[in-house]
Amino acid sequence: MPNNSHPDNSAPHYRGRFAPTPSGPLHFGSLVAALGSYLDAKAHNGSWLVRVEDVDKTRAVEGADTMILAQLETHGLYWDGEVIYQSDRDEVYQQVLHDLGNDIYSCDCSRQQIRQRGECYDGLCRTRQPRPQPYALRFINDKPVTQFTDRWHGLVSPDSDCVEEDFIVKRRDNLFAYQLAVVVDDIAQQITDVVRGSDLLQPSFWQLTLWQRFKGACPRMMHLPLVLNTDGRKLSKQNHAAPIDSGQPLQNLKLAATHLQLGEINAETVTEFLQKATASWCKKWHIMGN
Template structure:
């Protein structure tokens, strides 16, 4: 029988911001951080920060410290100790062991998968056991095919994507983001996930896994993405520049504008705290829920 993860006792609202330490925060990351922070403060909830370094190959030395310093400089202060996914391999392994009946080994290469179509077709489900090295896939027998997002409303998944048997542990032995993020959110008692819209589609897999692990799915709010002049999402991979913490008030005012908050310009504020107070009030008028 599946042993559910026991979430910590939590108040009515617990949110989080979970950056990857592959470099310092850029403006798009600040928008996501600000949105999640404001939603937590508007609902008198807790706001947590988690360093999502489960993919140890992407972590850049000292980037985590840079990110935390940037958040503090912008007044985005977290309420509980920061946790690091790279320190939680034992937890992820224990959870994976507890759901063995929902998983199987897969040694298919990316080339082999592409040869059979855009999505993985479950080729290894009936080919057990498989020789190492292999990935561990989730038997996606009861997929979530729709979810409700506070901004996007009812969202329907592409059925083939929603039904795909996704990876929980990679061939190289690293745990997959999909597993780590759900395990962490459950254990930290996260009730609300506010993040960029680039993560809306993976939410279907996460909701499926969340339910399998014995928890109630969170409320979702996926924010507008910030794009560059070339139309691509601002990201570290696209060499987005780091935000300048000496310009924190101006940065926050610009981020609030992306979030459609009407708080005036940076020159109207003499501190990040006064700007954040105004932003929280604006957020309450647009996004406050009864929780």
């Protein structure tokens, strides 16, 4: 199990982050994740950063980043420091891959070929080097994280054995994989606490495996409850979720707080709401100092 605890006598300064993908404006599910991560940072008297996760350049929509930042500001969610864009960090990711050396290998297996052999990737290309282009790069996953403690869910285990497979760190289309970029950036920004939606609970096993490889100690994790649509599917841009109405930020925040199980928060302004919501978050999670 990864070492992701912070003893009180040696706790680092809290650094959290909200990391939206600029594939469209924020929807209500995104606001819930943003608010949860913001409140946790403020409850710990910590820093709250914003990072634009546009490592998958094919999904980025022009102007979406600007719109997202404006939506955050409208809702009083002001960040610390400069906004980092993953699309500006290709050289950093490439250097990390170079430093991994023999811990990665090339793989030209298609998804169809992998599925024909089983549910998870079977490591076939480990002993078939070199492979012809185009190929992906996979991380040799000999010490996988298969259990960790999540602050919302408690002790969690994976849904499938695929967390133990050699996973992709650079794609066949020459784009860097999200699993690699998010860990490299979290370490570079000295993130101590990751608070985000539960749709990323399973990828956390791969990411914590990389954290252990790079740094040893891992961040604390908290995966918030997802917002579902009427069909029971996660509210997302892929499912055509409507953008939040920035003309009613206080109402949006109150609904998000209810989803985060903070109860009804009576406030007349966004500033008052965030102060009271931070106090409620402290009470819910037994955080001292506020």
